[in-house]
Amino acid sequence: MNNQVEKLSHVSCHLPNERKSHHSDKIKKNLINRLNRIEGQVRGVKGMIEKDTYCDDVLNQIASIQSSLNSVGKLLLEQHMKSCVIERFQEGDQEVIDELLVTMHKLMK
Numbered sequence: 001m002n003n004q005v006e007k008l009s010h011v012s013c014h015l016p017n018e019r020k021s022h023h024s025d026k027i028k029k030n031l032i033n034r035l036n037r038i039e040g041q042v043r044g045v046k047g048m049i050e051k052d053t054y055c056d057d058v059l060n061q062i063a064s065i066q067s068s069l070n071s072v073g074k075l076l077l078e079q080h081m082k083s084c085v086i087e088r089f090q091e092g093d094q095e096v097i098d099e100l101l102v103t104m105h106k107l108m109k
Helices: 025-050 055-090 095-107
Strands: none
Touching: 025 055, 055 095
């Protein structure tokens, strides 16, 4: 995953009254491509259920979708930590650590 991380141009992700990410075009394209594949997998599972596909086969596809979503989450979390979290921490914003911990707990459920 580290070789997927790119240096980001300096654009603040935490301005007053506005929170935005600032991913490179390459990272955005990677995330969108992964999400498009996941979307197709979900449609496939819906079709499997409509066709009364054997439950174990459907459950295996669901496990695959969950794994794919976890990969997207890991990549996004890595980018977030290497950009926004570091930036906000260096600016003296200690609350970003609590925000990050809450988010990580949600991802680990």
